[in-house]
Amino acid sequence: xxxxxxxxxxxxxxxxxxxxxxxxxxxxxxxxxxxxxxxxxxxxxxxxxxxxxxxxxxxxxxxxxxxxxxxxxxxxxxxxxxxxxxxxxxxxxxxxxxxxxxxxxxxxxxxxxxxxxxxxxxxxxxxxxxxxxxxxxxxxxxxxxxxxxxxxxxxxxxxxxxxxxxxxxxxxxxxxxxxxxxxxxxxxxxxxxxxxxxxxxxxxxxxxxxxxxxxxxxxxxxxxxxxxxxxxxxxxxxxxxxxxxxxxxxxxxxxxxxxx
Amino acid sequence: xxxxxxxxxxxxxxxxxxxxxxxxxxxxxxxxxxxxxxxxxxxxxxxxxxxxxxxxxxxxxxxxxxxxxxxxxxxxxxxxxxxxxxxxxxxxxxxxxxxxxxxxxxxxxxxxxxxxxxxxxxxxxxxxxxxxxxxxxxxxxxxxxxxxxxxxxxxxxxxxxxxxxxxxxxxxxxxxxxxxxxxxxxxxxxxxxxxxxxxxxxxxxxxxxxxxxxxxxxxxxxxxxxxxxxxxxxxxxxxxxxxxxxxxxxxxxxxxxxxx
Numbered sequence: 001x002x003x004x005x006x007x008x009x010x011x012x013x014x015x016x017x018x019x020x021x022x023x024x025x026x027x028x029x030x031x032x033x034x035x036x037x038x039x040x041x042x043x044x045x046x047x048x049x050x051x052x053x054x055x056x057x058x059x060x061x062x063x064x065x066x067x068x069x070x071x072x073x074x075x076x077x078x079x080x081x082x083x084x085x086x087x088x089x090x091x092x093x094x095x096x097x098x099x100x101x102x103x104x105x106x107x108x109x110x111x112x113x114x115x116x117x118x119x120x121x122x123x124x125x126x127x128x129x130x131x132x133x134x135x136x137x138x139x140x141x142x143x144x145x146x147x148x149x150x151x152x153x154x155x156x157x158x159x160x161x162x163x164x165x166x167x168x169x170x171x172x173x174x175x176x177x178x179x180x181x182x183x184x185x186x187x188x189x190x191x192x193x194x195x196x197x198x199x200x201x202x203x204x205x206x207x208x209x210x211x212x213x214x215x216x217x218x219x220x221x222x223x224x225x226x227x228x229x230x231x232x233x234x235x236x237x238x239x240x241x242x243x244x245x246x247x248x249x250x251x252x253x254x255x256x257x258x259x260x
Numbered sequence: 261x262x263x264x265x266x267x268x269x270x271x272x273x274x275x276x277x278x279x280x281x282x283x284x285x286x287x288x289x290x291x292x293x294x295x296x297x298x299x300x301x302x303x304x305x306x307x308x309x310x311x312x313x314x315x316x317x318x319x320x321x322x323x324x325x326x327x328x329x330x331x332x333x334x335x336x337x338x339x340x341x342x343x344x345x346x347x348x349x350x351x352x353x354x355x356x357x358x359x360x361x362x363x364x365x366x367x368x369x370x371x372x373x374x375x376x377x378x379x380x381x382x383x384x385x386x387x388x389x390x391x392x393x394x395x396x397x398x399x400x401x402x403x404x405x406x407x408x409x410x411x412x413x414x415x416x417x418x419x420x421x422x423x424x425x426x427x428x429x430x431x432x433x434x435x436x437x438x439x440x441x442x443x444x445x446x447x448x449x450x451x452x453x454x455x456x457x458x459x460x461x462x463x464x465x466x467x468x469x470x471x472x473x474x475x476x477x478x479x480x481x482x483x484x485x486x487x488x489x490x491x492x493x494x495x496x497x498x499x500x501x502x503x504x505x506x507x508x509x510x511x512x513x514x515x516x517x518x519x520x
Contacts, residue, residue, distance in 0.1 A: 026485045141447075157451050167489065168447040169429055186446040187401075187428040191417050224514065225286045227507035229427065229489045246506035247487035253510060254484065257517030 004038050007031055011046055025054055029061035036066050044073055056082035056094055071101045079105070080112030083121075087166075088138040089248070091117065092124040132219050133212035135252070136233040136242030139165055142172040143198055145181070150194040167247075169230045172240055173198050180232055180240040183207040209234050212241055219244060220252040264298050267291055271306055285314055289321030296326050304333055316342035316354055331361045339365070340372030343381075347426075349397040349508070351377065352384040392479050393472030395512070396493040396502030399425050402432045403458055405441070410454040427507075429490045432500055433458050440492055440500040443467040469494050472501055479504060480512040 011031050014023055028050065036043040047070055050058055059070055059082060071079065079098060083091045099106035110118055120138050127133030141159070143152035152171060159165040171189055173182040182205040184198070192201050209232045210219050223231065223246070233242040271291050274283055288310065296303040307330055310318055319330055319342060331339065339358060343351045359366035370378055380398050387393035401419070403412035412431060419425040431449055433442040442465045444458070452461050469492045470479050483491065483506070493502040 024486055153450055156447070160447065160451065166447075167487070168445075169489070185428075186450060187416070187420065187426075190413055190446060190450050191420065224507075224510045226284055227427075227510075229429070229506045246489045246509075247484075249506075249510065250484045250487075250513060253513045253517065257513065 004035065004042060007035050007038075008042070008046065011035075011049070015049060015051065023054075025057035026061045028054065028058045032058070033063060033066055036069075043069075047073060052081055053085050056084075056086040056090065059097070060086075060090055060094055067097060068101050071098050071105070076105050076108035077112055080109045083109060084113060084117055088117075088120040088124060088242075089136060092121050092134075095121055096125070127212065130216050131212065132210050132214040132216055132233055132244060133242070135216050135219070135248045136212065136244050138242050140172060140232075140240075140243045141165060141168045141170070142174050142240060144174055144176070145199040145202075146197050148195060148197050149189065149192050149201070152198075153194065167230075167245055169245075170232075172232050172243070173202065174240050178239045180207070180209055180234050180238060181205055183209075183232060207232070210244070211236060216252055217256060220249050220256070223249045224253075264295065264302060267295050267298075268302070268306065271295070271309070275309060275311065283314075285317035286321045288314065288318045292318070293323060293326060296329075303329075307333060312341055313345050316344075316346040316350065319357070320346075320350055320354055327357060328361050331358050331365070336365050336368035337372055340369045343369060344373060344377055347397050347399050348377075348380040348384060348502075349395065352381050352394075355381055356385070387472065390476050391472065392470050392474040392476055392493055392504060393502070395476050395479070395508045396472065396504050398502050400432060400492075400500075400503045401425060401428045401430070402434050402500060404434055404436070405459040405462075406457050408455060408457050409449065409452050409461070412458075413454065427490075427505055429505075430492075432492050432503070433462070434500050437497075438499040440467070440469055440494050440498060441465055443469075443492060467492070470504070471496060476512055477516060480509050480516070483509045484513075 011028070014028055014031070032043060032046060035046055043066075055074075055078070059067055062070060074082070079094075083094050086094060095106055095109060098109055110121070113121070124134065124136075124138070141152075141156055143149075143155075156165070156168070168186065170183045170185050172180055173184065175181050182198075182202050184202070208222070208226065208228070210222065212233050212235055219231065222228065229246045231244050232240055233244060235241050271288070274288055274291070292303060292306060295306055303326075315334075315338070319327055322330060334342070339354075343354050346354060355366055355369060358369055370381070373381070384394065384396075384398070401412075401416055403409075403415075416425070416428070428446065430443045430445050432440055433444065435441050442458070442462050444462070468482070468486065468488070470482065472493050472495055479491065482488065483504075489506045491504050492500055493504060495501050
């Protein structure tokens with residue numbers, strides 16, 4: 001194992017690259033874990049150095065025991081900021097982790113959140129652990145039939161600029177009742193005439209989707225059988241409520257392997 | 261289990277939807293497997309009904325023993341057409357399956373292929389089973405630094421119209437020596453000014469890639485750690501040679517689970 005000072009240096013190097021796409025929370029978490037084994041105080045010093053934007057993701061990547069220590073270390077206000085920087089599915093996981101450590105603290109964290117984030121987390125926490133709804137994220141790229149492609153792309157631009165959206169492979173087309181009626185891969189969208197509406201361009205309305213109440217193991221089987229990278233999630237009335245992506249499915253397959 | 265006539269009816273229904281995106285080779289293979297258990301002759305009748313475009317994919321989805329029977333049933337000429345309809349990684353798998361049943365037949369199949377397909381399969385068969393190169397596909401969307409986005413999109417359009425390309429999430433940017441120098445997700449590409457060149461638009465050249473000689477298990481770990489859906493594959497000189505997508509990784513994680 002490297003010396004502590006070397007690790008701290010590597011940690012600082014990672015953090016210095018903050019704007020850089022090569023920085024990944026799992027790498028920060030990996031170094032934190034190694035440091036924690038060597039020196040507890042140093043671990044807390046380094047926790048304090050994590051940029052606010054990364055804190056939520058890093059916490060989620062830490063092993064259970066170390067994560068609990070970090071959750072105890074930060075104030076409910078700091079944890080709320082960490083939760084707010086996450087996408088809805090991860091935000092819900094972190095609130096649950098905080099709840100497992102200290103129920104009063106998770107309530108305090110929730111009270112610090114803005115109303116939208118609180119609503120999203122409330123919605124997602126209602127699903128059982130093995131239901132598709134508990135694995136989906138609410139953030140996605142959707143458009144209505146009578147919208148032009150350009151109008152939807154302008155919206156995507158704003159969402160991406162505010163870091164509200166990533167790993168977009170498809171646009172989900174909905175009707176006035178928010179029912180999912182088609183999916184269009186970006187590789188097709190990019191070939192379209194952007195001045196036209198989706199209604200003019202769609203030649204098929206076939207798509208796959210799952211209900212939020214579906215068993216996540218069965219959802220994983222669908223991903224494997226049909227070689228999917230993303231799948232929209234609908235409620236019992238067919239209204240679009242979220243999406244599940246390939247990285248969620250790696251976790252499901254991995255968990256299934258561990259349980260066997 | 262359903263009666264044979266019902267199954268044949270379901271099979272015909274599936275085939276009638278030929279142009280429809282909801283038809284999937286794994287569903288045809290599932291019905292064929294059930295029929296084979298009930299009636300061998302009926303199985304061969306149905307094999308003959310599979311549209312040529314789907315034959316390769318259906319063969320790959322069949323369980324080992326039934327697949328071997330189907331490989332014996334078709335002529336080397338028919339099998340060559342099936343191989344040609346597949347993407348390079350799947351084509352290589354099917355040639356290997358044919359080779360496992362009958363070496364003379366696989367040689368005959370290879371001799372029927374056009375030169376490009378033969379070269380691709382030759383290249384991929386050189387990798388060991390556990391190397392990234394054996395899991396990658398050669399078909400991908402690339403562009404050079406001084407090309408405009410529009411020019412690359414025009415090329416994508418042609419490739420997609422000829423069904424040569426699917427599941428595109430990124431464009432891989434290469435230099436004159438075919439070295440990979442950046443990757444751009446389609447969700448960013450779609451926001452660009454299409455009249456500009458990639459050189460003008462790229463603000464970072466950070467990307468992840470793996471060498472073709474890398475262990476596929478380690479590649480799977482990278483997909484899981486960094487939540488990836490696609491990863492470019494390069495040779496020892498950094499030249500772009502292929503890509504691995506999430507559906508390949510489901511198989512790797514699944515295999516690892518079965519082996520444990």
